[in-house]
Amino acid sequence: MTQPPASQSPTPERRYEHDDEISLVDLAVILIRRWKAMAVIFFVVVGIALAAAFLLPKSYQYISLYSVAEYTNQNGQRVGVESPASAVAKVQNLYLGQATRKLLEKHELESLPFEVSASNPSNTLLLQLDSEAAEDNQPLVAELHQQIIDRLQQDQAQLVERRHDSLERQLTSAKQALESAQQSDSPSAAELIATYYSRISDIEGQLNELREGEVTQHAVQSLSATSTGKKLIVALGIVLGGMLAVIGAFVLQFAGIVRRSMKR
Secondary structure, eight states, X not given: OOOOXXXXXXXXXXXXXXXXOOOHHHHHHHHHHTHHHHHHHHHHHHHXXXXXXXXXXXXXXXXXXXXXXXXXXXXXXXXXSSXXXXXXXXXXXXXXXXXXXXXXXXXXXXXXXXXXXXXXXXXXXXXXXXXXXXXXGHHHHHHHXXXXXXXXXXXXXHHHHHHHHHXXXXXXXXXXXXHHHHHOOOTTHHHHHHHHHHHHXXXXXXXXXXXXXXXXXXXXXXXXXXXXXXXXXXHHHHHHHHXXXXXXXXXXXXHXXXXXXXXX
16 A cells, blocks of 8 residues: 655745744754845945044044143242133133134035034143144134234233233332331331231232133144044944844845745
């Protein structure tokens, strides 16, 4: 008696033409059969990412440094006529917006292709302006930094002038008090004279050590380009290429099944 022919297991294509469930083995079979298409998709996407990364213009850091106006206090310490933190706050909330609007109007631009940040390096009387921009935009960066620094210098010049006038008044008052003490017959006159001489010397020292703010560095370009953006583009291209390669394999498989079904 002859045995009936053993039923053959359906191929992956036939199985999920009538069944929505697909096993991991079926998925692996699809990926293996479509490896050429996956390789093409992956290398095309990575190639596009590499081209985009290398065609992007190089970006550099541009840094300006401004030393705030300062003087020597009674303790012999150098202090600013205004704290660097206060100068940073003025730049961020007042000067930067005004200078940006003026620059946009002058060059008829809708927006700037870079940003400006202000900070105070720790334990210094410096204000730092920092921008990251393409090399072609260096003139715009330098112009904007200069406008901010000019505005800051104007305000600090007024602070220096007020500080100078205040010290001059204190010096005049101390000299007048010294003259009165010199003409006095009081037993404590000698002690007062010594005190006023010391006071006059301190004030004159503060006047001599009063310094206006100055630019120590203007939009200096960093030695090397900032390549973080290019590395990120390449990494994203590799990840995206792998994802699209897998998706493309399943799309091609699905399209093939639909095409065969329509022929039947």
